[in-house]
Amino acid sequence: MATNAQRYCNELYRRIVERNANEPEFHQTVQEVLSSLVPVLDKNPEYIELGIVERIVEPERQFIFRVPWMDDTGKVRVNRGFRVQFNSAIGPYKGGLRFHPSVNVSIVKFLGFEQTFKNSLTSLPMGGGKGGSDFDPKGKSDAEVMRFCQSYMTELYRYIGPNTDVPAGDLGVGGREIGYLFGQYKRIKGGYENGVLTGKGLTYGGSLARPEATGYGIAYFCQEMMKSKGTSFDGKTVAVSGFGNVTWGTVKKINELGGKVVTLSGPDGYIYDPDGITGEKVEYLLEMRASCRDRVEDYADQYGVMFNPGEKPWGVKVDVVIPCATQNEIIIDDAKKIVSNGVKFVCEGANMPCTNDAIEYFIENGVYLGPSKAANAGGVAVSGLEMSQNSMRLAWSFEEVDVKLKTIMLNIYRSASKAAEDYGYKDNLVVGANIAGFIKVAEAMKAQGSV
Numbered sequence: 001m002a003t004n005a006q007r008y009c010n011e012l013y014r015r016i017v018e019r020n021a022n023e024p025e026f027h028q029t030v031q032e033v034l035s036s037l038v039p040v041l042d043k044n045p046e047y048i049e050l051g052i053v054e055r056i057v058e059p060e061r062q063f064i065f066r067v068p069w070m071d072d073t074g075k076v077r078v079n080r081g082f083r084v085q086f087n088s089a090i091g092p093y094k095g096g097l098r099f100h101p102s103v104n105v106s107i108v109k110f111l112g113f114e115q116t117f118k119n120s121l122t123s124l125p126m127g128g129g130k131g132g133s134d135f136d137p138k139g140k141s142d143a144e145v146m147r148f149c150q151s152y153m154t155e156l157y158r159y160i161g162p163n164t165d166v167p168a169g170d171l172g173v174g175g176r177e178i179g180y181l182f183g184q185y186k187r188i189k190g191g192y193e194n195g196v197l198t199g200k201g202l203t204y205g206g207s208l209a210r211p212e213a214t215g216y217g218i219a220y221f222c223q224e225m226m227k228s229k230g231t232s233f234d235g236k237t238v239a240v241s242g243f244g245n246v247t248w249g250t251v252k253k254i255n256e257l258g259g260k261v262v263t264l265s266g267p268d269g270y271i272y273d274p275d276g277i278t279g280e281k282v283e284y285l286l287e288m289r290a291s292c293r294d295r296v297e298d299y300a301d302q303y304g305v306m307f308n309p310g311e312k313p314w315g316v317k318v319d320v321v322i323p324c325a326t327q328n329e330i331i332i333d334d335a336k337k338i339v340s341n342g343v344k345f346v347c348e349g350a351n352m353p354c355t356n357d358a359i360e361y362f363i364e365n366g367v368y369l370g371p372s373k374a375a376n377a378g379g380v381a382v383s384g385l386e387m388s389q390n391s392m393r394l395a396w397s398f399e400e401v402d403v404k405l406k407t408i409m410l411n412i413y414r415s416a417s418k419a420a421e422d423y424g425y426k427d428n429l430v431v432g433a434n435i436a437g438f439i440k441v442a443e444a445m446k447a448q449g450s451v
């Protein structure tokens with residue numbers, strides 16, 4: 001028999017789909033979170049009565065704007081810019097900017113919704129937001145990227161600030177883009193507010209270990225998952241996807257922890273390197289990204305390993321799987337291959353890399369799954385530490401930041417796993433992370449009244 005909370009969530013989900021048509025990624029994340037919250041709402045019906053669930057799924061504010069820029073031939077191009085300010089109950093809106101042709105309202109909303117819970121899990125005071133543009137950095141010159149970033153910021157600056165909304169990077173937005181965005185913000189505002197963006201360069205307020213943070217955090221989180229089952233990375237083979245910043249940090253740390261990463265992927269296919277991606281090969285990832293070619297085949301050419309065009313690495317027999325590329329890169333058929341290869345640990349590095357049916361399949365088949373909200377929170381956690389350093393006008397050493405990051409990841413693991421156990425879902429970290437992330441935001445919203 002369906003409980004009140006279950007009926008409420010089903011009805012709310014139906015209305016969300018109706019009112020937000022053509023936003024499949026947003027529906028997907030809402031469905032996943034709402035289904036996890038049923039046991040919490042059964043115990044605490046006031047979260048329904050006070051409209052907290054209904055408010056948490058509705059962004060506080062959304063902006064869509066025109067971004068005109070001139071290409072190197074003198075032609076005017078027009079892209080669409082987005083920023084969604086999802087939830088500010090526990091701190092200023094915080095979340096990255098994604099530059100990729102697939103960016104639309106659905107993508108930005110799904111990312112902003114996820115970010116709200118992820119940021120809550122870090123235990124730092126950050127609300128949820130996300131933004132970006134359908135601008136494609138692939139094949140663009142440095143000058144074109146700069147002009148685009150300047151135009152984008154010329155509109156975005158109105159909505160952001162160190163105490164209101166603090167963007168950072170995501171796919172297609174790294175140190176170079178953050179530099180151009182910050183330069184334009186500073187020029188328009190006429191003051192040095194470096195806490196307005198994170199992921200900055202070290203010469204102007206960036207934090208040591210921010211580039212490594214997302215990947216290191218994923219490896220720390222996965223290590224905790226393995227430790228709780230009496231094992232470790234030592235001697236394990238790992239299939240990783242992507243080749244960008246998240247993949248780079250993950251591979252670096254897994255190597256240190258004794259694991260061997262044997263795959264990488266890009267939009268063109270995947271590479272298999274049986275000797276492991278180690279040493280200078282890890283740093284080659286940075287070159288591939290900087291080239292803006294968006295091809296992983298370059299790695300195969302450089303190191304003479306196997307390239308599999310048009311395929312994902314999920315059929316490769318390994319011990320651990322860590323998707324680090326993008327949303328929905330593991331669908332149900334991939335999940336079946338992964339399970340049949342005997343994989344026991346899947347840790348989500350990218351945001352929402354597994355479809356909901358793939359997640360269910362993993363859990364039903366005894367795979368221990370680390371959900372992205374928890375596992376990849378290290379990036380935004382160190383962004384939070386960058387904000388702290390900017391406010392204090394000082395800079396911590398790499399080791400100081402890394403120790404804090406490790407502690408944060410350990411605490412996220414513990415709170416997700418405890419919440420799962422407390423609500424009768426032992427070992428379901430998806431449910432645990434959603435519940436732990438939700439409760440802090442919900443309590444803050446309750447204390448602040450119906451705003």
Ligand code: GLU
Pocket residue numbers: 094095096097166167168169170171198351376377379380381383
């Ligand atoms: N884009 C990253 C994420 O998905 C980092 C966001 C940030 O540092 O604000 O969490």
